[in-house]
Amino acid sequence: xxxxxxxxxxxxxxxxxxxxxxxxxxxxxxxxxxxxxxxxxxxxxxxxxxxxxxxxxxxxxxxxxxxxxxxxxxxxxxxxxxxxxxxxxxxxxxxxxxxxxxxxxxxxxxxxxxxxxxxxxxxxxxxxxxxxxxxxxxxxxxxxxxxxxxxxxxxxxxxxxxxxxxxxxxxxxxxxxxxxxxxxxxxxxxxxxxxxxxxxxxxxxxxxxxxxxxxxxxxxxxxxxxxxxxxxxxxxxxxxxxxxxxxxxxxxxxxxxxxxxxxxxxxxxxxxxxxxxxxxxxxxxxxxxxxxxxxxxxxx
Ligand SMILES: NC(=O)c1ccc[n+]([C@@H]2O[C@H](COP(=O)([O-])OP(=O)(O)OC[C@H]3O[C@@H](n4cnc5c(N)ncnc54)[C@H](O)[C@@H]3O)[C@@H](O)[C@H]2O)c1
Ligand SMILES: [Zn+2]
Numbered sequence: 664x665x666x667x668x669x670x671x672x673x674x675x676x677x678x679x680x681x682x683x684x685x686x687x688x689x690x691x692x693x694x695x696x697x698x699x700x701x702x703x704x705x706x707x708x709x710x711x712x713x714x715x716x717x718x719x720x721x722x723x724x725x726x727x728x729x730x731x732x733x734x735x736x737x738x739x740x741x742x743x744x745x746x747x748x749x750x751x752x753x754x755x756x757x758x759x760x761x762x763x764x765x766x767x768x769x770x771x772x773x774x775x776x777x778x779x780x781x782x783x784x785x786x787x788x789x790x791x792x793x794x795x796x797x798x799x800x801x802x803x804x805x806x807x808x809x810x811x812x813x814x815x816x817x818x819x820x821x822x823x824x825x826x827x828x829x830x831x832x833x834x835x836x837x838x839x840x841x842x843x844x845x846x847x848x849x850x851x852x853x854x855x856x857x858x859x860x861x862x863x864x865x866x867x868x869x870x871x872x873x874x875x876x877x878x879x880x881x882x883x884x885x886x887x888x889x890x891x892x893x894x895x896x897x898x899x900x901x902x903x904x905x906x907x908x909x910x911x912x913x914x915x916x917x918x919x920x921x922x923x924x925x926x927x928x929x930x931x932x933x934x935x936x937x938x939x940x941x942x943x944x945x946x947x948x949x950x951x952x953x954x955x956x957x958x959x960x961x962x963x
Contacts, residue, residue: 667946671883672734681740681960682708682733685754685763695748703758704751705766705919706739708732709911723911731909740942742962752915755923761933761959762922765798768957769918769927770910772798775879776806777914778907781854783807786847788871789829791858791882792820794932794956797827799856799881804828805926808854810846814839817953827928836867843871850874856881862888872902880906932957939963 665671666680688702698704710730711723718726732738732746754763772795781787787808789799792815803811810830815821821832833842843852851873857865860882868878869892896902910918921927935955937945945958952958 664946664949665883666734670885672731675735678735679737679739679741679744680733681738681744682731683764683767684708684733684739684744685760685766686739686744686962688751689743692748698748698751698753703754703756703760703763705754705763705915706732706744706746707750707752707770707911707915708734708738708767709909710736710747710750721912724908740939740960742939752919754919758923760961761936762929763919764959765922765927765929765932765957766915766918767910768795769798769802769922770914771795771881771907772802772910773917773921774910774914775799775856775881775907776802778905779854779856779877779879781806781808781877784809785853786810786812786850786873787854787856788812788814788843788852788868789824789856789858790814790864790868791860792817792824792829792832793858795881796820796856796858797824797931797956798927799858800824800829801827801927802921805921812843812846812852814842819953823931823954823956827931839867840871847873851876853877854879858882860884862890866890869902869904874900874902876900876902878902878904880904883908931955933959935959936961 685705708731709723711718711726712728730736787803789796792813812831813824813829814833818834821834825832831846833839854877855868855872856879857868862884935958
């Protein structure tokens with residue numbers, strides 16, 4: 664939707680978008696071993712150059728020449744998509760396609776959690792209960808994070824997140840700080856994840872981490888969204904802010920494992936399907952279907 668509305672990576676248009684994909688191998692390139700036709704796969708969309716400083720350090724997302732399938736080059740809103748064999752990850756045959764298609768978005772959430780170092784017994788606030796915020800809540804629940812506080816302007820989405828594992832839900836922004844303080848014995852949250860993409864909410868987030876806490880910079884804001892950061896507080900309290908963008912490598916594997924073993928409630932994410940021929944309707948109607956956390960485009 665961000666690309667569709669021209670808010671992200673729109674400079675690569677026109678091209679075929681679609682980066683959250685699963686499919687079956689139709690044709691294998693010459694010299695590729697270890698894969699077979701008909702095999703179900705999910706796809707790590709991040710294509711690093713493999714040679715630069717960052718690729719050699721396994722930091723593909725910072726590769727200056729990185730391409731992303733469906734974001735900077737033709738992607739999966741098509742019957743066939745060409746992907747590097749090394750990025751096609753075999754999927755267990757027993758997992759349905761509509762669940763496999765959640766691997767990429769879940770991998771982004773896995774990466775953010777990994778980078779934050781969050782662990783069982785710690786508290787977290789997730790700002791935004793859209794599809795990705797809901798997945799943050801679910802992963803934190805799986806990790807053993809407690810309590811999990813979630814906030815969204817939509818009471819329905821807050822309720823969905825509560826149903827999926829959050830402990831405390833807040834839909835009135837004026838109640839947020841009090842709710843976080845109450846749930847964390849006045850300390851603030853060990854981890855706050857901004858999963859909306861709103862600069863003002865990043866400021867709110869910074870005010871709700873505990874001393875020595877961590878802000879996961881995750882939501883994609885527009886450009887030019889500088890915020891005042893109180894450096895002295897950051898130093899004295901040993902606070903941290905860390906960005907993460909996309910999921911790559913082990914994040915994809917871990918997301919696939921969690922989905923394959925039923926660790927994620929996928930109910931709110933599956934069911935809304937459109938055939939490729941009606942993809943325009945899918946985009947046009949998405950915002951009017953807030954209960955559909957994901958809409959899937961299915962090839963004939
Ligand atoms: N860093 C990454 O790896 C990565 C990966 C995927 C998505 N994202 C970003 O994460 C964010 C969340 O993704 P999504 O698909 O769930 O987005 P979304 O736009 O579908 O959902 C955002 C949610 O935020 C809520 N919201 C809006 N304003 C709010 C406010 N003031 N307070 C509380 N809630 C508010 C909305 O009601 C909505 O439910 C987006 O910015 C997206 O671009 C980042
Ligand atoms: Zn590179």
